[in-house]
Amino acid sequence: MTIKLKGVTKKYGRDYALNEVNLSLQKGKIYGLLGPNGSGKSTTLKMIAGLVFPDRGEVSLSNEKVTRRTAEQVAYLTELDMFYDNFSVAETINYVASQFASFDLHKAEQLLAELKLDPSKKVKQLSKGNRGRLKLVTALARDTDVVLLDEPFSGLDPMVREATVKSLLRYVDLEQQIIVIATHEINEIESLLDEVIALYYGDIIGQENVEELREEQGLSVLEWFKTIVQEVEERAV
Amino acid sequence: MVQEFQASKPIYMQIVDQIIIDILQGTQKVGDKLSSVREMAVKMGVNPNTIQRAYAELERMGAVETRRGQGTFVINNPELFATIKLDMQREIINRYVKDMKQLGVSSIEMIDQLKAFVEGEEEHDD
Secondary structure, eight states, X not given: OEEEEEEEEEEETTEEEEEEEEEEEETTOEEEEEOSTTSSHHHHHHHHHTXXXXXXXXXXXXXXXXXXXXXXXXXEEOSSOOOOTTSXXXXXXXHHHHHOTTBOHHHHHHHHHHTTOOTTSXXXXXXXXXXXXXXXXXXXXXXXXXXXXXXXXXXXXXXXXXXXXXXXXXXXXXXXXXXXXXXXXXHHHGGGOSEEEEEETTEEEEEEEHHHIIIXXXXXXHHHHHHHHHHHHHHHO | OOOOOOSSSOHHHHHHHHHHHHHHHTSSOTTSBOOOHHHHHHHXXXXXXXXXXXXXXXXXXXXXXXXXXXXXXXXXXXXXXHHHHHHHHHHHHHHHHHHHHHTTOOHHHHHHHHHHHHHHXXXXXX
């Protein structure tokens, strides 16, 4: 599996969400897509998932152009709350399973147990943290070569964050999968990532291997990100 | 527990250091199997590729060996661990001396203070 964006441009009204973006992602790696709010992270993920299409350029999965049809190969965790309040946890799982052939019910049950989610509880009875966990279960229980997580940790307390990170690590299959995590909480996920991609208002301003950053430049991802954003902003003045 | 890592050193090297310390302290027994890459990744909250790289580095150092289909085992190699322990001590002393010099502390003061400190600690222990 490879993901490619070639000369991808997307405008919302007059504003560029993405401007001539080129990107290539390989299997076996966990990527961090970093950037401030509104920098194009979610648009990038939605394009890979086949939920938004470029105005110009092309997005492809293993050289096949992304369409509604390729969506079956992609698990996508949206940053939005997307559940029906009146469904129970079990009904939610069954509903998602009915929508995707790649959904693994057995894996979903294991994840529910691990994250201590009660299948009989109604979604509206769940705390914010537990809704976050349920969202993660619906994404991780799918057997897909691409897993896209949009702000998977936002609004979760540190304990829940740690539990979600561990579930992610327990189930990721780096022989097959590409994982892309979009976030602005950089410090939280640094030790999870192989590579980081920095987006800044529609442009990719940097892409680095996390360990090389440390080895060659002595920089953490957050330090690197601040440095390159500053460079871009100084150039703009 | 998910660990915190320093920014200035690659994460895989910090994991190598941690495993070596565990071996020196005896929490990781010589001859025993290390946790699988997956278990270690989950335990530390770290990318499995990074753990893989740490294990490869330990193997390169001669501290562990990978047995096909069985896992990674700590080698019984007292000379190697003695050498590594000395290296680590040297690294700590280097850092200490450098920091003290930055504060303008002389070598004699440094030794006197260290001696007084260690003796104080020993009294405390009694």
